[in-house]
Amino acid sequence: xxxxxxxxxxxxxxxxxxxxxxxxxxxxxxxxxxxxxxxxxxxxxxxxxxxxxxxxxxxxxxxxxxxxxxxxxxxxxxxxxxxxxxxxxxxxxxxxxxxxxxxxxxxxxxxxxxxxxxxxxxxxxxxxxxxxxxxxxxxxxxxxxxxxxxxxxxxxxxxxxxxxxxxxxxxxxxxxxxxxxxxxxxxxxxxxxxxxxxxxxxxxxxxxx
Numbered sequence: 304x305x306x307x308x309x310x311x312x313x314x315x316x317x318x319x320x321x322x323x324x325x326x327x328x329x330x331x332x333x334x335x336x337x338x339x340x341x342x343x344x345x346x347x348x349x350x351x352x353x354x355x356x357x358x359x360x361x362x363x364x365x366x367x368x369x370x371x372x373x374x375x376x377x378x379x380x381x382x383x384x385x386x387x388x389x390x391x392x393x394x395x396x397x398x399x400x401x402x403x404x405x406x407x408x409x410x411x412x413x414x415x416x417x418x419x420x421x422x423x424x425x426x427x428x429x430x431x432x433x434x435x436x437x438x439x440x441x442x443x444x445x446x447x448x449x450x451x452x453x454x455x456x457x458x459x460x461x462x463x464x465x466x467x468x469x470x471x472x473x474x475x476x477x478x479x480x481x482x483x484x485x486x487x488x489x490x491x492x493x494x495x496x497x498x499x500x501x502x503x504x505x506x507x508x509x510x511x512x
Contacts, residue, residue, distance in 0.1 A: 304329075304361055304362065305329040305330060305331055306323065306328055306329070306330040306331070306359055306360065306361050307330070307331050307332075307333050307359075307360040307361075308320060308323065308330050308331070308332055308333065308357060308358070308359055308360075309333045309335045309347060309350065309351075309356045309357060309358035309359075309360070310332045310333060310334060310335060310356060310357065311334070311335050311336070311337045311356050313473075313474075314337060314355075314356050314357065315356070315357055315369035315409075315470060316335075316356040316357035316369075317470060317473075317506050317507065318357075318369055318373075318466055318467060318469075318470035319357040319359065319369060319372050319373070319376075320332070320357075320506050321466050321470070321500075321502045321503055321505075321506050321507075322372075322373060322376050322377075322385065322463060322466060322502075323376070324501075324502035324505055324506065325383055325385060325463075325466070325500075325502045326376055326379075326380035326383040326385070327380075327383075328376075328380070333360075335347055335356050337354065337355060337356055339417065350365040350367065351365075351367040353367070355367065357369055357372060359372050359375070368405070369405060369467070370401040370402065370404065370405035370467075373401060373463050373466075373467060374386075374398075374401065376463075377463050384460075385461075385462055385463040385466075386462055386463055386464075387457065387460070387462070393457050393458070393460075396457060397457060397462060397463075397464055400446075400456055400464040400467070400468075401463075401464060401467060403442075403445075403446070404464075404467050404468070404471060407442045408439075408442045408443070408446075408471055409471070411435050411438040411439045411441075411442055412435075412439065412471070412474050413435075414431055414432070414434070414435030414438070415432055415435035415436050415439060415479065415480075415481065416479075418431035418432040418435065421435075432479070432480075433480075436479075436480045436481060436482075439475075439481060439482060440482050440486070443482065443486075443487050443490060444487065446468070446487070446489075446490055447487040447488065447489045447490050448489075450489045450490070450493065451489050453489070454496075455493060455496075456468060456493065465493055465496075465497050466497060466502075466503070468490065468493055468494060468497070469493070469494045469497040469498065469503065469507075472484045472490060472491075472494045472510075473507065473510050484511070491511075494510075494511065495511055498510060498511055
C-alpha cells in the first residue's frame with residue numbers, strides 16, 4: 304500500500320515525510336497550498352476541516368496532526384525502532400516529548416507567526432507576538448535543560464522525538480525576533496546530529512552548517 308501525504312514545504316508535513324523515509328514506506332506527495340489566508344481546496348478540507356497539513360492517507364482512511372501520525376508510524380513499523388516499546392518505561396517520556404512539542408512549542412510558534420488568530424483587534428497583535436517570542440524562549444529552555452547530558456532526547460537511543468525536535472528548530476525565524484537555535488546548546492547539538500541522517504538529507508538537505 305502506498306501512502307499519500309498532503310504536503311507543503313516549511314510545514315510539519317516535512318517531519319512526517321522524514322518518518323516515511325525512515326521506515327522505508329512507499330508514499331506519494333500531494334503538494335498542497337496552505338499559505339496564510341489562501342482558500343483551501345475541497346479535497347484538503349474533506350480530510351482535515353482545519354485546512355492544515357500533514358494529512359496521511361491510506362486507502363479510504365486519513366488522519367491528521369503530526370504527533371498522532373508520528374505515533375501511528377512508530378507503532379506500525381516497530382522494526383524501524385523509532386520509538387521505545389510501549390512496555391518500556393521510556394515510552395512515557397517519548398509521549399511526553401511529542402505532546403509537549405505539539406502543544407506548548409507549536410502553540411508558541413503559531414502565536415508568533417499568526418498573532419491575529421489570538422488577538423481580538425489588530426492593535427493587540429504586537430503584544431501577542433511579543434509574548435509568543437518570550438514563550439518560545441521559555442519552552443525551548445525547558446527542552447534544552449531536560450536533555451542536558453543526553454546523546455539523544457531519550458538518552459542513548461535515537462527516536463522520532465529527535466526528528467520532531469529537528470523539524471521544530473527549522474521554524475525558528477530570527478527576522479521576527481525568534482531566538483536562534485544556537486541559544487539552546489543541547490537542542491542545537493541534537494539537531495545537528497539529526498541533520499546527518501539520510502532521511503533528513505533527502506527532505507531538508509543541510510539546514511545548519
